[in-house]
Amino acid sequence: MENKAKTQQANQLIFLGLILFLVGLLVGLFVQKMTNPRMALSAHLEGIMNGMFLVILGIIWTRFVLSKIIFRVIFWLVIYGTFANLVAVILAAYTGFGKMMPIAGGHEGTGIIEDLITFLLLSLALSMITVCVIILVGFYKHMKQLSKETAY
Template sequence: MISYTKTKPYADLLLFLGILLFLFGLLIGLFIPLMTNPRMGLSAHLEGTMNGMFLDILGLIWHKLLLKEKWLTTAFWLSMYGSFANFSAVTLSAITGAGKMMPIAGGKEGNPVVEVLISSLLISLSLAMLVVCIIVLAGLYKNMKQIPSASRIAD
């Protein structure tokens, strides 16, 4: 397993980039009326703030993950990719009006190149975030297994 001194830089960077992404989400909210698809602009605002909070929460619990360094590194980079790709895909969709994969938010079919880019980001970020959640749950579970049971505490 990995020591706290090796996990701290990851945690600090997660916290910093989480607040940065949260700020991007707040700033994009100022431009919602100017976007081709304002409803998607609202989604971009929410994605930025929620993904920023996700990264911050991940940074706060990072020291509780009992994982090998390769799994921590994988989770870190996939969470970075997934969070920023999510914000980028929805922002691009709001600006261009494209985004047929997101019809509930008002996405319409747009330029084929933009559609491929948005679709690729959405599919890949979804897979990345699923893997992140599985890795984090595994690390938390390993940590939880090391907690003494209540019956052993009472003895």
């Protein structure tokens, strides 16, 4: 992939990470006002951690050795996964639903909201696992490339 395109994606990841971080901070202001404050605390932390993840990923983005198509796919998967995570947990905190998150006090809800939370949680998990595996492969290729260059 062209360096200019990689740099542009990296900057977008950093920018979106900062937005996600800010939203996480703002959610923290409303923890006690949510139906499930424990889940709201989780949403606050998810926003902050996923924001930091996007910023860090943006900082190292140009070090991955991947095809242009794979870069585009993981770019959108990581954005989807990080924002879907925050949306799912905020919905669970606001409604009290979230049977897939019983440790945070989620209760089984009814209808479309519970189905939406479940869909978001399952799809974001698959997205983020895929992203992490591909990123590890891309960084490993980068390290191999560096070791070949320094061997000569």
